[in-house]
Amino acid sequence: MELLEIRDLSVGYGKHPRPAVAHVSLQVRQGEVVSIVGESGSGKTTVIRAVMGLLPSGGRVTGGEILFEGSSLLGRTKEELRALRGSRISMIFQDSGAMINPIRRIGDQYVEYIRTHEKLSKKDAFARGVEMLERMRLPDGKNIMNSYPFQLSGGMRQRVGIAMAMTFEPRLLLADEPTSALDVTTQAQIVRQIMELRERWNTSVIIVTHNIGVAAYMADELLVMQHGKVVERGTREDVIQHPADDYTRRLLAAVPQMGGKRYVS
Amino acid sequence: MSHEPILTARHVTKQFPAANGRLLTACDDVNLTVCQGRTLGIVGESGCGKSTFVKMLVGLLAPTEGEILFHGDDITKLKGEALRQNRRKIQMVFQDAWAAFNPKMRVVDIVTEPLLNFGLIRRSERAAKAQELLEMVHLPKEYIDRYPHSMSGGQRQRVGIARALALEPEIIVCDEATCALDVSVQDRIVELLVELQQKKGISFVFICHDVALVQSLSHQMAVMYLGNVVEVLPGHLVGTEALHPYTQALIGAIFSTRMDFTKKIESIESEAPSPLDVPAGCPFQNRCGHCMERCRREKPKLVEIEQHHEVACHLFSR
Numbered sequence: 001m002e003l004l005e006i007r008d009l010s011v012g013y014g015k016h017p018r019p020a021v022a023h024v025s026l027q028v029r030q031g032e033v034v035s036i037v038g039e040s041g042s043g044k045t046t047v048i049r050a051v052m053g054l055l056p057s058g059g060r061v062t063g064g065e066i067l068f069e070g071s072s073l074l075g076r077t078k079e080e081l082r083a084l085r086g087s088r089i090s091m092i093f094q095d096s097g098a099m100i101n102p103i104r105r106i107g108d109q110y111v112e113y114i115r116t117h118e119k120l121s122k123k124d125a126f127a128r129g130v131e132m133l134e135r136m137r138l139p140d141g142k143n144i145m146n147s148y149p150f151q152l153s154g155g156m157r158q159r160v161g162i163a164m165a166m167t168f169e170p171r172l173l174l175a176d177e178p179t180s181a182l183d184v185t186t187q188a189q190i191v192r193q194i195m196e197l198r199e200r201w202n203t204s205v206i207i208v209t210h211n212i213g214v215a216a217y218m219a220d221e222l223l224v225m226q227h228g229k230v231v232e233r234g235t236r237e238d239v240i241q242h243p244a245d246d247y248t249r250r251l252l253a254a255v256p257q258m259g260g261k262r263y264v265s
Numbered sequence: 266m267s268h269e270p271i272l273t274a275r276h277v278t279k280q281f282p283a284a285n286g287r288l289l290t291a292c293d294d295v296n297l298t299v300c301q302g303r304t305l306g307i308v309g310e311s312g313c314g315k316s317t318f319v320k321m322l323v324g325l326l327a328p329t330e331g332e333i334l335f336h337g338d339d340i341t342k343l344k345g346e347a348l349r350q351n352r353r354k355i356q357m358v359f360q361d362a363w364a365a366f367n368p369k370m371r372v373v374d375i376v377t378e379p380l381l382n383f384g385l386i387r388r389s390e391r392a393a394k395a396q397e398l399l400e401m402v403h404l405p406k407e408y409i410d411r412y413p414h415s416m417s418g419g420q421r422q423r424v425g426i427a428r429a430l431a432l433e434p435e436i437i438v439c440d441e442a443t444c445a446l447d448v449s450v451q452d453r454i455v456e457l458l459v460e461l462q463q464k465k466g467i468s469f470v471f472i473c474h475d476v477a478l479v480q481s482l483s484h485q486m487a488v489m490y491l492g493n494v495v496e497v498l499p500g501h502l503v504g505t506e507a508l509h510p511y512t513q514a515l516i517g518a519i520f521s522t523r524m525d526f527t528k529k530i531e532s533i534e535s536e537a538p539s540p541l542d543v544p545a546g547c548p549f550q551n552r553c554g555h556c557m558e559r560c561r562r563e564k565p566k567l568v569e570i571e572q573h574h575e576v577a578c579h580l581f582s583r
Contacts, residue, residue, distance in 0.1 A: 264459060
């Protein structure tokens with residue numbers, strides 16, 4: 001059985017006539033990584049936000065179905081979704097620093113988060129946080145728990161975000177441009193870290209990114225979106241080496257490559 | 266066409282005062298040359314000093330030490346009207362065109378403001394001049410009446426380029442000018458820059474953190490790390506001849522659609538130290554796989570390995 005199945009999903013914003021996402025279907029099996037690439041406005045982020053039940057105001061699912069572990073996510077109440085989010089399904093964002101309250105210490109927020117999902121004393125929750133941070137290769141977890149977000153580098157904040165997202169060993173991790181704000185060497189570290197989650201916990205991942213190289217590297221299945229529609233899908237070898245769609249071909253041609261297209265002689 | 270050096274930075278150092286009486290060295294003894302009608306690419310990660318360096322080139326910051334020679338004259342010593350006149354020759358395009366424009370100004374006012382500032386056109390000539398500038402960057406003439414918010418990111422960046430072109434500068438500095446754009450839009454903007462270079466002989470300084478992009482558009486590429494230039498080499502040789510371990514690490518961290526997807530990513534661990542505590546010796550020592558005892562003691566100098574190829578690394582010093 002698929003862990004997540006999206007069937008014919010359409011999402012619209014406000015009274016806008018053109019749907020942001022139109023008739024998108026995808027399946028994710030346990031332990032599988034699905035990458036969605038596309039340029040801004042292609043609807044890639046809207047897809048995973050719909051799964052999370054976190055569409056921005058004015059956004060609503062206008063058609064289709066989202067099944068998680070066989071049952072629909074769409075009809076659930078806010079409380080049911082809230083219990084699911086952060087435990088069975090979690091999400092990491094482009095800048096995990098921005099989702100953390102800047103005037104509270106990392107530890108305070110981490111403890112609060114753990115205690116909303118599990119009955120633990122503050123001390124135990126703190127210890128749990130430290131343990132997760134250290135598992136994510138953040139040295140001296142205790143020190144990080146006592147830091148404010150601005151005291152950490154972008155790469156460290158992203159690791160904190162991943163550590164928090166993985167606290168309850170979710171079955172599904174949704175990653176929205178998780179490396180786009182990072183330097184290239186840090187990006188490589190974070191990509192490797194996300195891939196290790198699958199090895200360790202068999203976590204399924206949907207990653208949304210405009211970086212086609214990152215998407216392809218991580219993907220078991222790769223989807224290319226444009227104007228709210230999936231224009232191409234397949235294994236990364238299929239999509240990268242034998243793109244069938246014209247848009248995919250243009251997109252691939254525009255990616256700067258070492259030894260590729262030169263603009264000057 | 267000859268490619269004479271027109272702008273030369275010599276021993277340029279920039280330090281900023283930091284808390285507790287310490288000094289942050291953003292650029293440390295940088296020597297780089299911009300040649301007429303060519304593109305100098307500068308690549309490096311955040312905090313490497315590349316933006317600080319180009320701000321000194323355009324006169325937005327003054328170096329702590331060193332000189333910047335433009336046609337032989339040190340522009341860091343310019344003051345008053347001479348400084349103002351010099352700005353005409355070196356213009357800048359910013360990363361975020363959205364933030365670089367006054368949102369209440371129309372395109373016609375944005376692109377002709379520099380010309381009015383220097384008294385080069387009359388107000389009555391604005392519309393015609395703006396249309397001419399938009400044509401150069403392949404935007405429809407009707408766009409002169411638009412506001413920045415009613416254009417796409419790529420179109421806004423074209424307006425930014427049009428504004429930089431208005432004063433017919435000799436050098437245009439692009440600070441991450443395409444990084445906020447989608448790849449297909451980036452591709453078209455870079456083609457536009459190259460076209461302008463070929464038509465008008467403009468020199469470009471192009472900074473970006475994407476080494477694959479920078480090497481593809483640079484005649485000469487410089488790699489910066491913690492305020493130091495660690496390697497300089499021709500763009501077309503970056504893929505095959507780059508020597509410095511940090512340049513190698515940058516190339517190794519690229520996720521390419523042509524890579525072998527089964528291979529483990531070789532990324533360097535850890536992060537760059539704070540520019541407040543740059544270690545003695547080689548700045549890259551704590552992340553380098555080839556670090557020797559000498560690297561901790563003595564800072565390597567940038568030396569010429571071959572013509573147009575310089576490296577600052579003890580592995581290659583003779």
